[in-house]
Amino acid sequence: METEFVFQPANQFCQPAWYGKERNQMNITLTTCGRLSRRGFLQLAGASTAGVLLTACAATTPGEPAPVPDSAEAGAPATADITIEYMMNDAELTGAEIEQFQEANPGILINRIEPDATSYFARLAAGTPPDIFRLQAPQFPQLLAQRIPLNLQPYIDVSDVIKVDDLAPANNYYRSSGGPLDIGDGDVYGMVKDWSPDLTIWANLDVIEEAGLPVPSFTEPMTYEEVRGYAEQIAQFEGDRVVMRGFDINAPWIERIWMVWLEGLESSLFSDDFTQMNLVENELAQEAVEYHYQLAADKLSSSPISPSPSWPGQDFANGDLGLVQYGFWFSGGVLIWADEELQPKIDEGRIVMLPSPTWKGVKRGPTITATGSIVTGATQHPDEAYRVFEWYNAREPAANRAASGWGVPALKSMYDSIPKEGTYRSQVWGVLEQEMNFADTTVRFNPYLQGGEPGVVAGLFIQFYEQALRGETTFDEMLQRIESETNLAIQDGIDRIG
Template sequence: MHPRAGASLSRRRFLALSAAGAATGAATLSGCAMRVSTGVGGSGETITVMVKPGEITPDDVKQAHKDLGIRIVLVKYDITKLIAMTTTGNPPDLVRGVGAIDAPYFAARDLMEDLDPYFARSTVLRPEDLDPVNDLWRYDGRTQGKGPRHGMAKDFSQDSMYWYNTSLFDRAGVEPPPETEPVTYEEWLEKARRLTRRKNGQTTVFGGSYNGLMKSSLLACLTAAAGGSLFTDDFTRVDFTAPEARKALDWYIGYCRNKVGPSPVQPDPNAWDGPTYQANRMAMSNSGYWLGGMIGTDRKLAEVSRLAPAPVFGGGPRISPCQGGTGLWMPKKARNKDAAWRVFEWFFGEAPAKARASGGWGIPTLKSLRPLMPARQEYQKRALEVQNAELKHYSVISFTPYASADALDALFNQIAPAAMTGGMSVDTLAGRLDSAMNEQLKRGKEQVG
C-alpha cells in the first residue's frame, strides 16, 4: 500500500484540485485501491451517486430498490462538492462523467477505481459485449483508449454527424447532402451559407450549427479529421500552428465569421440546437444520432429530417468520433464498492439500459442491446441505416490528461471571439491559443507529476 494512503492532501495539491471547479488544472489524490471483492451483493445497503438532474430519476431510484434491494441516495453533480467529499475521505460511490474528456483527467490523478476485475467477473457487462465507445473510459497512464477500464458510457452518439431538414433545403433550392457518403467540411459550410436566411439584420434561419459538445474536443476531432493531432504525442502541449490544427481552426473561425449558425459571437437564444431545429429555424444541426429521440416526437419534422455521416476534410481520413460518452465511474476511495458495482451493472446492462436503447436518444453501449433501437417507422429505419454504416468509422480521439476541457474552453472563449468577428487573424489566434493553453497544460503536468 502507498505510504500516504489515507493521509490528508498537501495544501498545494488540494488547492490545485479545488481549482478544477474554476476551470483550471487539477492534481492527484494519494491513496491506493481497495481490494476488489468477488461478490456482487449489496442488498439492504445504501450507495451515494453523484449525477446531474434527470440522469438518474426518482423512478430509477425506486426501481433499483425494488430490483436490487439497494437504496440510492442522489447527490447533485458539483465538482467543488466532489472534491470536498473526496478530500474528507467520503466520496460518492459512483460519479457521473464524460468519458471523452473526463476519463484521462481523473485517472491521471489516481482518483478512479480500475474496474477491469469487476468486468471480468460480471455476467451482465461482459467485455466482449462492450461497444468500442467504452474505450473512451480506458487510460493506461499515458494514452486514452488503452489500459484499464475506469468507467462506462450509458449511451453515445458519433457527434460529428449531423441532422438536416430537407424542407428547408427544398425551400432554398439547395441540393441535400447524400445520406451514405460524407460531404467535405468546405461543402458543408458552403451549403450552410446558402441555407441561411436573414431579415432586418436578424437571422431567421440558421443554415447549420457546428459547435460540437465542447470547443476543445471539437477542435481535437476536427484536427484528427484533417489528419493530425491537436496535442503533442505526450499530451503536454497543443500546437495550433501545425498544418492540420491550423486547418481545423481556420474552418471553425470561418464558420463563425460567416454567421451561418450559433457561435460565441452569435449565440442561439434557445441555448442549444433542439428547439431551434424543431421550430424549422435550423437547416442542419451538428448533433449525432441522439437528437433523433427529440425529432421523433414531431411526426412532420421526423419525416423531413435526415441523419448524415460526419464530414471529411479533403485528403484527410474518414473518422466519426464520440465527443461525449457520458456515464459513471467509481472513486478509488468509495466505501461500498460491491453494492456500487451491482447498481453499475443494473444501470448499464439491465432495465434502465434497455429503456434507453428503445427510446432513440442514443446508441446503447452494449452491442447486444442494439436490436432494441427504434426501427418501426420509415424515418427511424433510414436514420438507423445511416448510423449503423457510420459505426465502422468510429475511433477514439485521445484527450490530454493535464487540463480539464472546461479550462481549455474558458481560454478559447476568452481569446477567440476577436478572430470570429474579423478583428484578429487566424495566425495570431493560433499563436495566442498555443501560449495560453500550453501554460495551462504545463501547470497541470507539474501537478500530476
C-alpha cells in the first residue's frame, strides 16, 4: 500500500490523529486535513510545474516593474477593477484591513481565500493560480525549483518601504542567489509575515515548583537532557492515564528540529546534494530521532500511545502540561487560550518563556516556520499583486502585527513596536532579545521533498513510530523504513523537477 502523507498549507496546524478534536489555533477553525499519497501529490505538483514552466521565463522575473505608488497616493486606474487573490488565513488578513487597502487603492480588489496547497497546485495546473500564496520556509525550495515564485527583486529595488538592509534574517528563507540549493541570500522572492525563534521553551513555574524543581534560568539555556529531566519530574500519572504531562512539541515540525540540531554539529539528515537521506548509518541523526521517540515511549510527550486531549498549546494553556516548545508567537496565543485558572498566572509572571536549549553543547535558535507569502510567477497582474504584497508586509497590516505580540516583525525597523511593558511582556522580551542573537541561521530544506506540515520525513515518523511504540516493529526497523520511503519520495521529486 502506498504511504500517505498529509499535505497542508503552512501553519494551518494540520495535527496528528492523536491530538484531540478541541483545537482552536489562532482563532482558525481547524478541519480534518486533506490527504494526498506521495504519488498523488507529485502528480499534482508535476502537472502544475508543467503548466507554470510554459511561462516561467516571462512570468517569474519581471523586466521593468511599473511604479508602485504609496497606497495613500494611488489614483484610480483607467481600466476595470483588478482582483488579487490572496491565500491567507482570516485572522492574518482581516476584512477591516482589506477594506482599508481598497479604499486607498481604488481599482484593486483583494479576494482573501483560505490557504489550501492542494487547491493551489490544482489551479496552477489549470492556469488560474491565486496571485499570492501563504507558505512556510520548508515549502519554498521545491517551489523555487519549479520556478513558481515571482522574483520580487526588481520591485524591491525601487520600493520606498522595503529595503534589503531592513529585512529581518528570517526573510533569508525566501532569498536565493541561484536556485533551490542557494537559499539564504540573493534575490528576494517572498517575505515572512512575521517570525519567531521557534525553539524556545514555555514553562509553567507553578507546575515546576510543585515538582520540587528550581526555576530555570531566563538567561542561560538548559540542555535538552535537562529538559527531559524536568519532564520526568513534572509528569504525573494515575495508572496509565497522564494527569500532568512533562514536555511536548508540535509533532509536524519534528524533522525541522532534527535538522537544526544536526546542522549545528555539521551533519544533516541528507547528503550534501539532498539526493539521499542519511539516517540509518548516521549516528548523530539516530540520536536526534531517539530523543523524541523516548519522550513518547515514556509518555512524557503526547503520542499515539498517550494522546493529547487537544493539542500541546491548549494543553499548556489548560495547565495540563509543564513545558512546551513553541516560539515567541505563542506569547500572543496563550493570552487567548489560557483557561480561568491560568490567566492570572500570566499576569503574575508565572508563565514564562525560556531560552532555546542546547543540543550536544551547541546553541541554535532559528525560526523553523518563517510563515510568509510569495507572489505567483504566473499571475496575470504582477504589478498589482506586488502592491498588495508590499502593503501586507510593510504597511498597515505589518504594523498591526508588530504591535500584537504574535511574532517578530519582518522589518527590523518595526522591532520597536514589539510589546515589552508589564511583568509578562517584559520577561518574554528579555528572552526574545537574547534569542534573536541566535536566529540568523537559515536551515537548509530539501528541495526534492514537499515541505508541508508535516513534511515527508515527519509524516513518515508519525506513521512508523506508532508501530514501534506499540511493539509491532523495532526502532531500527522504523529508521530503515523512514529512510527507504524518504529516498523514494526524493527520487520522485528529482524525476518531477528534472
